[in-house]
Amino acid sequence: MSLRILKPTAEFADLLPKEYQELVENGPYHEQKGISDLGTFKEIIEEHPHCAGCGVALGVRLVAASLPAPADTLIIGTPGCSFFGLAQTALNYSNTAFGNQNAVASGLKRMLKIRYPDRNKDVVVLVGDGGIADIGLDMTLHSWLRRENITTIMVDNEVYGNTGGQESGMTKEGQVLNMAPEGKKFPKIPVFELARTSGCAYGARVTVASPRKIGEAVKKAILVAREVGPTYVQIYTPCPTNLKFPPDQTVKVAKDAEAGYYSFEEFISPEAQEYMQKTTKAV
Ligand SMILES: Cc1ncc(C[n+]2csc(CCOP(=O)(O)OP(=O)(O)O)c2C)c(N)n1
Numbered sequence: 053m054s055l056r057i058l059k060p061t062a063e064f065a066d067l068l069p070k071e072y073q074e075l076v077e078n079g080p081y082h083e084q085k086g087i088s089d090l091g092t093f094k095e096i097i098e099e100h101p102h103c104a105g106c107g108v109a110l111g112v113r114l115v116a117a118s119l120p121a122p123a124d125t126l127i128i129g130t131p132g133c134s135f136f137g138l139a140q141t142a143l144n145y146s147n148t149a150f151g152n153q154n155a156v157a158s159g160l161k162r163m164l165k166i167r168y169p170d171r172n173k174d175v176v177v178l179v180g181d182g183g184i185a186d187i188g189l190d191m192t193l194h195s196w197l198r199r200e201n202i203t204t205i206m207v208d209n210e211v212y213g214n215t216g217g218q219e220s221g222m223t224k225e226g227q228v229l230n231m232a233p234e235g236k237k238f239p240k241i242p243v244f245e246l247a248r249t250s251g252c253a254y255g256a257r258v259t260v261a262s263p264r265k266i267g268e269a270v271k272k273a274i275l276v277a278r279e280v281g282p283t284y285v286q287i288y289t290p291c292p293t294n295l296k297f298p299p300d301q302t303v304k305v306a307k308d309a310e311a312g313y314y315s316f317e318e319f320i321s322p323e324a325q326e327y328m329q330k331t332t333k334a335v
């Protein structure tokens with residue numbers, strides 16, 4: 053099977069901007085790549101439209117580099133800063149109406165199981181904190197309660213970045229934003245805890261300051277979702293533009309958070325644990 057996802061029409065191939073030609077020639081899917089190979093292949097075009105120091109763009113790069121089977125992965129996005137980045141990767145990608153991502157992903161996963169009974173297809177939701185914790189919360193929780201075989205990844209920049217800085221359910225209590233001038237009045241919604249109690253078989257809370265942990269968490273989450281049930285990875289991807297810190301401090305801000313309220317945490321159900329042991333032994 054060819055791992056090529058992007059196939060430009062032959063007549064137009066040399067008209068593609070150079071960056072896209074590089075993506076076609078050197079995307080993450082040509083051979084098995086991982087987090088430690090970052091920088092040696094093209095996972096997103098450099099001229100993506102994100103702000104300098106964007107934590108979400110870094111989160112998208114790290115997830116793209118962590119997919120266990122990129123050519124057989126369907127990424128589901130929704131409006132937000134992440135979907136700009138995703139459109140600049142060479143991954144199979146579909147957008148949805150804001151908040152509908154887990155409902156759409158559930159249907160597509162079921163359809164792919166029927167269409168390809170002998171071949172695994174990973175369905176991965178990759179969207180912002182507003183998309184999951186606010187408008188999409190009901191559809192997210194219900195996909196977990198129904199035990200859909202999908203992975204949900206939140207890129208949590210603690211704000212509606214894309215629309216200029218409104219508070220989201222994941223914004224920290226007291227945080228002042230462009231469009232929350234008096235500060236947020238209630239704490240972060242505990243989506244990670246909700247994942248644990250609503251049926252996810254594996255969950256991890258990580259930050260962009262720990263790429264290796266992201267690599268391991270994303271791989272485990274996708275493998276467990278294939279056989280056991282829904283999984284969730286929550287990545288802290290701080291936003292310099294809206295949280296108003298200098299753009300060269302993104303990783304430091306994430307590291308400081310990791311030492312405090314955004315500490316690394318993981319849970320795994322006994323069934324998923326057993327499956328992971330079998331899978332690792334078989335490899
Ligand atoms: C139904 C609907 N409501 C509102 C919007 C406007 N909208 C687009 S992106 C967005 C916020 C995205 O915030 P988040 O999910 O945190 O992503 P970020 O931009 O921070 O990465 C909103 C409210 C929309 N596109 N569709």
Ligand SMILES: [Mg+2]
Nearest residue numbers: 180181211213
């Ligand atoms: Mg956000």
